[in-house]
Amino acid sequence: MTDQHDNGDIKFLDRNTPKFPLKKIGQIAQDLYDLSGDFKSLKSERDQNYHIQTKSGKNYVFKLSNQDENPGVIDFQLKALAHIKEQDPTLPVPRVLSTKNGRFSGMAKDFQGTEHIVHVLTYLPGIILDEVRQTRTLWKNRGAFLARLDISLRGFFHPHARHHLLWDITRCKDLRPHTLHISDTAARRNIEKIFDHMAADVLPKLKTLRHQVIHNDADVMNSLTDPTQPDIMSGVLDFGDMVYAPLILEPILAADIQTIHKDDYIEFLSTLIAGYDSILPLEEEEIDLVYDLILARYAVFATIIAWRRAMSPDQPAYLPEEETPCWKAISNLMAIKRSIVRDALRKACCYPPFCPTKKENDIADDTGLLLERRHQLMGDAAPLFYKCPVHVERGRGPWLYDVQGNAYLDAYNNVPVVGHCHPHVVKAVSRQIAALNLNTRYIYQNILDYAERLTALLPDHLSSCFFVNSGSEANDIAWQMSKFITGEKGALVMENAYHGITEVTKALSPYELNSELAPHVQTLISPDPYRGLHQDKNDDLVNLFAADTDRAIADMAKSGHKPTAFMIDSSFISNGIPDVPDGYLARVADKVRNAGGLIIADEVQAGFGRLGTDMWGCNVHGITPDFVTIGKPVGNGYPLGVVITSPGILNAYINETQLFSTFGGNPVACAAGMAVLDVIENENLMANACKTGNYLIDGICALMDRHPLIGDVRGRGLIVGVELVKDRETKEPATKETDRMLDLMKDNGVLVGNEGPYSNVIKIRPSLVFREEHADILIKSLDCSLKSL
Ligand code: PMP
Numbered sequence: 001m002t003d004q005h006d007n008g009d010i011k012f013l014d015r016n017t018p019k020f021p022l023k024k025i026g027q028i029a030q031d032l033y034d035l036s037g038d039f040k041s042l043k044s045e046r047d048q049n050y051h052i053q054t055k056s057g058k059n060y061v062f063k064l065s066n067q068d069e070n071p072g073v074i075d076f077q078l079k080a081l082a083h084i085k086e087q088d089p090t091l092p093v094p095r096v097l098s099t100k101n102g103r104f105s106g107m108a109k110d111f112q113g114t115e116h117i118v119h120v121l122t123y124l125p126g127i128i129l130d131e132v133r134q135t136r137t138l139w140k141n142r143g144a145f146l147a148r149l150d151i152s153l154r155g156f157f158h159p160h161a162r163h164h165l166l167w168d169i170t171r172c173k174d175l176r177p178h179t180l181h182i183s184d185t186a187a188r189r190n191i192e193k194i195f196d197h198m199a200a201d202v203l204p205k206l207k208t209l210r211h212q213v214i215h216n217d218a219d220v221m222n223s224l225t226d227p228t229q230p231d232i233m234s235g236v237l238d239f240g241d242m243v244y245a246p247l248i249l250e251p252i253l254a255a256d257i258q259t260i261h262k263d264d265y266i267e268f269l270s271t272l273i274a275g276y277d278s279i280l281p282l283e284e285e286e287i288d289l290v291y292d293l294i295l296a297r298y299a300v301f302a303t304i305i306a307w308r309r310a311m312s313p314d315q316p317a318y319l320p321e322e323e324t325p326c327w328k329a330i331s332n333l334m335a336i337k338r339s340i341v342r343d344a345l346r347k348a349c350c351y352p353p354f355c356p357t358k359k360e361n362d363i364a365d366d367t368g369l370l371l372e373r374r375h376q377l378m379g380d381a382a383p384l385f386y387k388c389p390v391h392v393e394r395g396r397g398p399w400l401y402d403v404q405g406n407a408y409l410d411a412y413n414n415v416p417v418v419g420h421c422h423p424h425v426v427k428a429v430s431r432q433i434a435a436l437n438l439n440t441r442y443i444y445q446n447i448l449d450y451a452e453r454l455t456a457l458l459p460d461h462l463s464s465c466f467f468v469n470s471g472s473e474a475n476d477i478a479w480q481m482s483k484f485i486t487g488e489k490g491a492l493v494m495e496n497a498y499h500g501i502t503e504v505t506k507a508l509s510p511y512e513l514n515s516e517l518a519p520h521v522q523t524l525i526s527p528d529p530y531r532g533l534h535q536d537k538n539d540d541l542v543n544l545f546a547a548d549t550d551r552a553i554a555d556m557a558k559s560g561h562k563p564t565a566f567m568i569d570s571s572f573i574s575n576g577i578p579d580v581p582d583g584y585l586a587r588v589a590d591k592v593r594n595a596g597g598l599i600i601a602d603e604v605q606a607g608f609g610r611l612g613t614d615m616w617g618c619n620v621h622g623i624t625p626d627f628v629t630i631g632k633p634v635g636n637g638y639p640l641g642v643v644i645t646s647p648g649i650l651n652a653y654i655n656e657t658q659l660f661s662t663f664g665g666n667p668v669a670c671a672a673g674m675a676v677l678d679v680i681e682n683e684n685l686m687a688n689a690c691k692t693g694n695y696l697i698d699g700i701c702a703l704m705d706r707h708p709l710i711g712d713v714r715g716r717g718l719i720v721g722v723e724l725v726k727d728r729e730t731k732e733p734a735t736k737e738t739d740r741m742l743d744l745m746k747d748n749g750v751l752v753g754n755e756g757p758y759s760n761v762i763k764i765r766p767s768l769v770f771r772e773e774h775a776d777i778l779i780k781s782l783d784c785s786l787k788s789l
Pocket residue numbers: 469470471472473475498499500501569602604605631632
């Protein structure tokens with residue numbers, strides 16, 4: 001052999017098993033440990049081992065090591081066992097018996113004067129798993145046991161922890177030349193394929209995963225159960241292959257395909273891995289390598305047996321004839337697809353499926369089935385975007401990915417305000433849900449920290465929060481409070497407004513209403529200088545549009561009502577994102593206040609810096625509301641809504657009504673809310689909304705020369721409307737074309753929506769992490785789609 005492991009190979013081939021006479025063994029046990037009793041020889045590859053039963057009935061394992069054994073490695077193993085005892089005293093693993101003079105090991109000389117290390121461990125009772133019925137409970141317990149073992153080893157290190165071990169899967173590249181000893185051609189080819197794949201794809205990934213000292217050999221032969229409770233693990237033996245390695249290798253060595261019928265293998269593996277994950281959570285990247293690592297484990301095993309047999313044909317193989325079952329295990333596993341194993345394991349550990357996983361046809365079928373189930377379970381009208389809806393699986397930043405792995409630039413969704421699955425929010429939510437989440441009638445700190453942080457961003461008088469779960473609820477409560485405070489019932493909203501789905505907010509949402517407005521509701525004409533009632537730029541548009549407030553209040557009076565409140569979305573999104581004249585909202589607010597009404601700023605759309613120049617739309621428009629209501633983006637997708645008002649209003653109402661929401665503002669929601677504010681601040685997202693928004697508007701305006709369909713481009717920050725018209729003179733809405741554009745842009749990889757009373761405004765409302773490079777993609781998609789319309 002000429003490879004770098006000559007030394008290891010020789011040791012491995014020349015086993016040099018010590019041959020102390022039993023009498024001498026007894027003497028050594030007596031001298032070093034004061035131990036005597038019955039000695040029964042135990043099978044060992046390279047050492048001389050005995051089971052000792054003392055007269056008092058205690059049981060030990062006496063180990064006399066091979067002369068070539070590295071004392072540092074034995075020290076590593078014994079110190080690891082001592083560490084486990086310290087960290088998890090009740091974990092059933094062998095304990096190290098100290099010598100008479102308090103050491104972990106002693107020395108014994110053979111008749112030639114060669115020294116051998118001696119150590120004694122407690123003997124673990126039980127039967128090996130190979131001999132018991134395999135059940136799901138046992139598999140789960142095996143996984144959980146190993147995870148517990150690894151937790152106990154987590155903080156341990158030793159200078160010999162990364163010793164050279166032939167069976168170490170991470171060194172499998174070194175075994176590649178020895179596959180030549182595998183006699184069966186098909187098996188050899190498979191094994192070479194596995195090694196090559198490991199070298200090219202798996203080992204580089206493996207290097208980046210969590211490493212620690214692991215047992216590294218907890219197969220069925222080294223795992224014990226109690227015969228009276230065969231589903232429960234009663235211990236793990238043989239710490240001789242312990243090594244510093246990727247953590248995921250621990251369950252891999254237990255994932256023994258030979259003991260399980262191949263039809264049950266996926267269930268076995270999923271249960272084992274889920275058992276491990278239940279105690280020590282696994283990372284996605286670890287789970288995704290399991291399949292390849294199991295194959296590698298068998299490839300290593302098969303190669304070593306073949307090599308050993310070839311190099312020492314006269315020595316009886318310590319390992320029985322295991323080559324054929326091992327080859328079979330490999331071909332059985334190779335017959336199962338990697339993606340099937342990966343998805344089963346991901347599911348077992350509550351991770352979403354890997355993307356992409358399926359063939360196009362399968363996806364079409366799946367999506368068809370999902371649509372059918374959706375209609376059955378969620379009603380025929382459960383809405384979906386696009387003629388051919390997107391079957392999404394993942395999101396990251398401004399991107400969404402479908403089940404085929406196609407990427408879509410998401411320029412529609414404002415809920416993930418700081419980008420899909422922002423890692424900071426994900427971490428905050430998952431760490432909080434792992435610690436506490438409960439009914440909100442308890443004291444916990446983060447709701448207060450969050451309320452303080454939120455109200456610090458608002459005018460001083462808005463300092464009290466009522467937490468709910470959605471924008472609709474927030475608006476509903478703000479409306480209830482307004483009614484209580486004013487004693488009136490009349491509502492003022494914009495024409496085409498949308499404020500929610502509750503009975504109250506639906507009545508305030510002409511956008512969704514299929515019926516006449518209720519008598520207590522009056523709408524104001526949209527302050528739209530492009531298509532609205534007043535369009536002449538030379539006119540006093542502020543006063544002209546605002547005058548409609550007087551008309552509305554007067555009409556309201558005719559039906560016997562006075563204004564309770566004016567509820568306003570200051571992004572005017574459902575009005576088609578008009579270019580509202582500066583000062584308009586302040587004029588309307590004055591008129592409403594003069595008539596005794598309150599102002600509810602519905603910041604579900606405009607809030608959190610979307611408009612680019614202020615955190616809140618009400619500030620952008622210079623109004624000071626009595627209520628700010630927030631929803632959608634507040635938790636980046638974790639449900640949360642908040643009504644923020646003055647202490648006087650809040651107290652007056654809750655003292656009267658005992659208002660309470662079970663989930664509203666629970667610890668996880670507040671952790672999400674807090675994390676969103678962190679990201680907006682840390683990543684300077686408001687300034688980005690301003691900069692990217694301007695860039696986007698300029699880029700789209702530049703398309704107007706070659707696309708006469710674009711009638712108008714407008715917006716503030718990252719809320720942009722592109723109005724499509726059939727004729728720039730008549731401004732006839734290009735409603736059908738807009739509808740078609742949504743599908744075309746989707747097919748060109750960009751998701752947008754439509755808005756406005758004629759649904760002819762392309763609505764662009766991406767997450768605030770949208771940068772100029774994303775704007776470029778959007779502009780290109782818009783250009784191409786308009787060309788192909
Ligand atoms: N107000 C506005 C302005 C909205 O856009 C929406 C939702 N689109 C709501 C309220 C209702 O929020 P939710 O769907 O969370 O109830």
